Amino acid sequence: METTKIALFKGKKIRKTIHNNEWWFVIVDVVAALTDSLQPDGYLKDMRRRDPELSKGWGQIATPLLIKTEGGQQKVNCVNTEGIFRIIQSIPSPKAEPFKRWLAKVGYERVQEIENPELATRRTRMLYKLKGYPDDWIEKRMRGIAIREELTDEWKGRGAKEEQDYEILTAEISKATFGITPGEYKNIKGLKRENLRDHMDDFELIFSMLGERSTTEIHRTEDSQGMNKLKSDAKSGGDIAGNARKQLEKRLGKSIVTKNNFLKQPSRKKKLSEK
Numbered sequence: 001m002e003t004t005k006i007a008l009f010k011g012k013k014i015r016k017t018i019h020n021n022e023w024w025f026v027i028v029d030v031v032a033a034l035t036d037s038l039q040p041d042g043y044l045k046d047m048r049r050r051d052p053e054l055s056k057g058w059g060q061i062a063t064p065l066l067i068k069t070e071g072g073q074q075k076v077n078c079v080n081t082e083g084i085f086r087i088i089q090s091i092p093s094p095k096a097e098p099f100k101r102w103l104a105k106v107g108y109e110r111v112q113e114i115e116n117p118e119l120a121t122r123r124t125r126m127l128y129k130l131k132g133y134p135d136d137w138i139e140k141r142m143r144g145i146a147i148r149e150e151l152t153d154e155w156k157g158r159g160a161k162e163e164q165d166y167e168i169l170t171a172e173i174s175k176a177t178f179g180i181t182p183g184e185y186k187n188i189k190g191l192k193r194e195n196l197r198d199h200m201d202d203f204e205l206i207f208s209m210l211g212e213r214s215t216t217e218i219h220r221t222e223d224s225q226g227m228n229k230l231k232s233d234a235k236s237g238g239d240i241a242g243n244a245r246k247q248l249e250k251r252l253g254k255s256i257v258t259k260n261n262f263l264k265q266p267s268r269k270k271k272l273s274e275k
Contacts, residue, residue, distance in 0.1 A: 003017045003018060003066070009033045009099060009102050010095065013029065014026065014029040015068070019063070022080055023080070024080050025079055025080075026076050026077070026078055027044065027087070028040040028077075030084060030099075031044050033099070034088070034093045034095050035093060047087075054090050061079055061086055062077040062078070063079070066163045068193065072183075073163055085100070088100065125138055128141060133262070137201075137202065137205075141198070141205060144205050144208060144209045144212075151212045151215060152166060154216050154220065155219075155230060159225050165227060165230075168231065169215075169234045170234075172231055172234035172235050173211045173235075173237055174238065176211065176234070176238025176241070177207055177241040177245065178242070178256075178257050185257070188259050190261060194261075199261035199263070201260060203248070204256060207242075207244065210240065211237050211241035215238070217237075218236055
C-alpha cells in the first residue's frame with residue numbers, strides 16, 4: 001500500500017505518512033523547508049549539538065518509519081506535529097510561524113478525513129483533476145485505489161506484515177499480470193519517486209485492478225492464511241489478469257505495457273505524454 005504522501009510548503013516537498021492515525025513528517029524534509037539548507041542532515045546534526053536538551057530527548061521525538069525513497073521503502077526518522085514544534089524552537093527561521101499554521105491545517109484535514117473518509121476521497125479526486133487528468137481516467141484510478149485498499153485489508157487480516165510483505169505480494173501480482181515487477185515497470189516508464197499507477201493508462205489500470213480484485217476474491221473464497229498461501233493466491237490472481245492481457249495484446253498486435261507517462265503533461269493536456 002502506498003503510504004508515503006507529498007505535502008508542499010512554499011514549494012518545498014515534505015514527505016509524510018500516517019502513523020497512529022496522525023501525520024508524521026520526514027525530519028530532514030522539514031529542516032530543508034525551514035532553512036533552505038542544501039545539506040539538511042548536516043544542519044540537523046549541528047542543531048542537536050547546539051541544543052543538548054533536544055539531543056537528549058531525541059529518542060522520544062524522532063521515530064523511524066517506512067518512507068518511500070529513491071532506493072525503495074526505507075526507515076527514515078519522522079516526527080509528528082508536537083515533535084515539529086519542539087524542533088522549530090531550535091531553528092531560527094522567519095518561516096517558523098507560517099509553518100506552524102501550515103501544520104495546523106494539515107493536521108486538521110487529517111482529523112476530518114478520519115471522521116469522514118469520503119472527504120479524503122473527494123480531496124484525492126480533486127488533486128488529480130487539478131493535475132490535469134481526464135475525468136474517465138480519474139474514475140478508474142479511484143476505483144483502483146478502493147480495490148487496492150480492500151486487498152491490503154485482506155492481507156492485514158490474513159497474516160501479512162505491512163509494507164515488506166505487501167511489496168512481495170504486489171510484486172507477485174505484477175509479475176503474473178504484466179510479466180515485470182513494479183520496479184521494472186517504473187524503469188520502463190522513466191519514473192523514480194513517482195507513484196507508478198499515477199502514470200498508467202486505462203488498460204494498465206484495468207488489468208492492475210483485475211489482478212488485485214481476483215486475488216482478493218481468491219483469498220476470501222479459500223480463506224487463505226499465511227504468507228505462503230497469500231503469495232500463491234497473488235500469482236493466481238495475477239495470472240487471471242495476465243492471461244486476459246495476453247489475449248488482448250494478441251488481438252491488438254501491440255503491448256499493453258508502455259513507456260508512456262504523465263511526467264511532461266501540462267495541466268491542460270488530457271492524454272499521456274510519451275517519453
